[in-house]
Every structure is written in C-alpha cells, then in structure tokens.
Amino acid sequence: xxxxxxxxxxxxxxxxxxxxxxxxxxxxxxxxxxxxxxxxxxxxxxxxxxxxxxxxxxxxxxxxxxxxxxxxxxxxxxxxxxxxxxxxxxxxxxxxxxxxxxxxxxxxxxxxxxxxxxxxxxxxxxxxxxxxxxxxxxxxxxxxxxxxxxxxxxxxxxxxxxxxxxxxxxxxxxxxxxxxxxxxxxxxxxxxxxxxxxxxxxxxxxxxxxxxxxxxxxxxxxxxxxxxxxxxxxxxxxxxxxxxxxxxxxxxxxxxxxxxxxxxxxxxxxxxxxxxxxxxxxxxxxxxxxxxxxxxxxxxxxxxxxxxxxxxxxxxxxxxxxxxxxxxxxxxxxxxxxxxxxxxxxxxxxxxxxxxxxxxxxxxxxxxxxxxxxxxxxxxxxxxxxxxxxxxxxxxxxxxxxxxxxx
Numbered sequence: 001x002x003x004x005x006x007x008x009x010x011x012x013x014x015x016x017x018x019x020x021x022x023x024x025x026x027x028x029x030x031x032x033x034x035x036x037x038x039x040x041x042x043x044x045x046x047x048x049x050x051x052x053x054x055x056x057x058x059x060x061x062x063x064x065x066x067x068x069x070x071x072x073x074x075x076x077x078x079x080x081x082x083x084x085x086x087x088x089x090x091x092x093x094x095x096x097x098x099x100x101x102x103x104x105x106x107x108x109x110x111x112x113x114x115x116x117x118x119x120x121x122x123x124x125x126x127x128x129x130x131x132x133x134x135x136x137x138x139x140x141x142x143x144x145x146x147x148x149x150x151x152x153x154x155x156x157x158x159x160x161x162x163x164x165x166x167x168x169x170x171x172x173x174x175x176x177x178x179x180x181x182x183x184x185x186x187x188x189x190x191x192x193x194x195x196x197x198x199x200x201x202x203x204x205x206x207x208x209x210x211x212x213x214x215x216x217x218x219x220x221x222x223x224x225x226x227x228x229x230x231x232x233x234x235x236x237x238x239x240x241x242x243x244x245x246x247x248x249x250x251x252x253x254x255x256x257x258x259x260x261x262x263x264x265x266x267x268x269x270x271x272x273x274x275x276x277x278x279x280x281x282x283x284x285x286x287x288x289x290x291x292x293x294x295x296x297x298x299x300x301x302x303x304x305x306x307x308x309x310x311x312x313x314x315x316x317x318x319x320x321x322x323x324x325x326x327x328x329x330x331x332x333x334x335x336x337x338x339x340x341x342x343x344x345x346x347x348x349x350x351x352x353x354x355x356x357x358x359x360x361x362x363x364x365x366x367x368x369x370x371x372x373x374x375x376x377x378x379x380x381x382x383x384x385x386x387x388x389x390x391x392x393x394x395x396x397x398x399x400x401x402x403x404x405x406x407x
Contacts, residue, residue: 010163024164029120034114049111059099070107081105083102084100090158091153092113115159131165131400132162183392201371209326210357215363218359218360218363222358225358226356228353236306236309236310251272255311264300265303282304286313291351293310295333320361322364323358
C-alpha cells in the first residue's frame with residue numbers, strides 16, 4: 001500500500017513525517033526491575049512497596065498496599081521509585097500494564113514483577129505511558145513480544161526494544177496528552193458516580209426491604225412467609241448429552257453462566273424441539289434463581305425457555321416477582337443449605353423453607369419500582385461508561401499514530 005506524501009514508513013508502521021520513532025531504551029536514563037527476596041522486609045508500615053497489582057491501565061492503584069523496611073545499600077537505591085518514572089508489569093497475569101508515577105513518594109520501591117523506566121526527559125512520561133498502555137497502538141508490541149511463550153513475561157531487553165512513536169513538537173505532544181487526559185477525567189467521573197449510585201442503591205435496599213423506612217402512604221403490617229407458601233418451585237433438567245438429537249438450534253436452555261443480567265434471553269447452548277417436548281417450558285417473565293454452586297443468581301426469563309437442574313423457577317407467585325427479585329438477592333442462603341464439597345447447596349425442600357419479609361402487595365410493587373428505577377439509572381451510566389471507553393480507545397488509535405492531528 002502506497003504511503004501518503006506527508007507520512008513515512010517506520011519499524012512500527014506509518015507515521016507523519018514530522019514524527020519520530022525511538023526504542024524506549026534510547027529515551028531512558030536506565031531501565032531496571034525489582035529483585036527477589038523483598039518479602040523478608042515486609043512490614044505493617046514503612047516505605048510503599050509497589051507490586052504488579054498496583055500497576056493498572058495508566059495509573060497506580062493502592063487499594064491493596066504493602067509496606068517494607070528497605071535494605072541498606074545499592075539494592076534499595078536501584079529500585080527506589082521517583083516521580084515521572086514509568087512502571088510496567090513484566091511477569092504474572094497482568095503483564096503489560098503501564099502506569100506513570102505522578103507524585104513524589106516519601107519512599108517507594110518496586111517488586112520483581114515490575115519494570116522501572118526512568119526517562120531522560122521527564123515531560124515524556126505521560127505521553128509514553130499513553131502510547132504503551134493497554135488499548136493503545138504501542139501496547140501491541142508487548143503482546144507480540146510474548147508470542148509462543150508458555151509463561152507470560154517480559155525481560156529488560158524487551159522493555160528497551162519497545163518503540164515509542166511521538167511528535168517532535170512538544171506542543172503537539174501536550175495536545176494529545178490533554179485530549180486523552182480529558183477522556184480519562186470523564187471516565188474517572190463516571191466511575192465515581194457509578195460507585196456512588198451503587199452505594200446509594202445498597203443503602204436504599206437495606207432500608208426499604210426491611211421496613212426500616214416506609215414509602216409515603218404505606219402503613220400496613222408486614223408478614224414473614226416461606227417460599228413454599230407463596231409459590232410453586234420447579235426445577236430444570238439437562239437432556240442426555242450423548243443423544244445428539246436433543247442438542248442444537250431450537251430453544252434457549254440456560255445454565256448458571258448465562259445468568260448475567262436482570263433479564264436473560266440468550267443462552268450458550270440450545271436444545272431441539274425433541275428435547276423440549278419432554279420438558280416443561282418456562283414462560284417469559286418468570287423469576288429464575290440458581291440454587292447449586294453459585295447460589296442466588298436471579299433473573300427473569302426474557303423469552304420462553306428451559307434451564308438446567310441447577311436453576312429453579314418460581315411459578316404461580318402470590319407476591320410481586322419484581323419485589324422478590326430484590327428481596328431474594330439479599331438472602332443468606334447458607335442458613336438453609338447443606339455444606340457440600342464445592343460449597344453450600346440447596347434442594348427443592350430447603351428452598352421451600354426460605355423466609356421472605358413481605359409488605360402488602362401495593363407496597364411490594366412500589367418498592368420494586370423504586371429499586372428498578374435505580375437499576376435503570378445505573379444501567380444508563382454503565383452504558384455511557386462503555387461508550388466513553390470505546391471512544392477513548394478509538395482516539396488513542398488515531399492520535400497516537402498521527403492519523404488524526406491536533407495542530
């Protein structure tokens with residue numbers, strides 16, 4: 001494919017003529033990694049110890065923190081972190097995560113699973129971090145370098161050889177960093193808002209589903225009922241696997257792994273009309289729940305369907321299904337199940353004994369409506385976050401390769 005006159009071919013693809021491509025080693029004072037044996041220096045306080053789980057997509061995360069009393073001498077000095085250092089995970093399940101040290105720590109060190117890149121020009125830190133982060137064009141080099149390896153990992157030689165494509169003009173570098181930084185800020189704001197809304201929903205459920213707070217206009221007495229008193233409980237089943245005539249396109253057939261949303265209409269597997277003819281169909285809108293292994297996953301059938309024997313359906317409900325969806329979601333099923341090899345398990349008889357607090361029917365519906373509205377608001381925010389992440393990734397592909405210029 002011909003290269004446009006204003007672009008040139010490099011080792012890492014086509015870039016604008018005014019840009020350059022350099023190995024990370026040429027842009028750095030030195031590149032190193034932590035060493036083994038730091039567990040001997042672990043402490044409840046002291047210097048911050050940065051491990052692979054602290055290095056996320058472009059940022060440091062210290063929800064899980066470890067501290068050390070560092071050894072004296074060269075080893076501590078070599079692995080000490082400074083502001084504007086670039087950190088890259090080099091071993092483990094999170095190989096290739098990149099983060100920039102944006103603040104000066106009193107004292108911090110890296111583990112053996114983290115590579116440290118000290119750039120010659122500190123103002124390149126944010127740009128280099130963006131270029132090598134997951135989702136960016138530069139991050140593909142990290143995965144390509146591990147092709148064929150049985151155990152993921154990077155060497156210091158790998159880090160030195162990774163190419164960074166960048167504009168020569170600092171103003172253009174800053175414009176790219178600013179544009180992508182605005183997307184990061186939007187992402188952060190959405191994530192914080194989602195976390196806040198989730199916390200608010202949990203608090204609201206705690207208040208409304210226990211009757212500690214009543215919605216305006218409701219004063220009736222609540223009752224405690226067992227599931228066996230308010231519905232029939234039906235079990236699904238699995239057609240014989242060896243009979244190929246029972247498996248194929250035809251009817252949705254749910255396993256626990258399919259129960260991922262409030263309403264489920266799709267399944268990884270389907271059964272044929274022959275298999276369905278020997279089973280009882282579960283009508284659209286029926287409340288379903290897993291009761292083995294992963295106990296307590298709830299959803300509504302989004303269409304007429306069938307399930308396996310680890311999922312039950314609640315028939316002929318004498319209560320609001322929408323209310324039960326939330327009430328059962330807070331139930332401690334270990335109080336009713338038996339301990340099995342892989343955890344607690346329930347059966348039809350124990351399910352009948354599960355107790356639920358029930359307000360009068362109109363209040364059940366009102367509570368369900370409040371919580372459903374909160375679910376819809378959360379879903380809208382999560383959809384917006386997904387679109388923001390997709391837009392950010394698209395911008396990274398355009399801006400960090402020079403296909404779109406900010407001049």
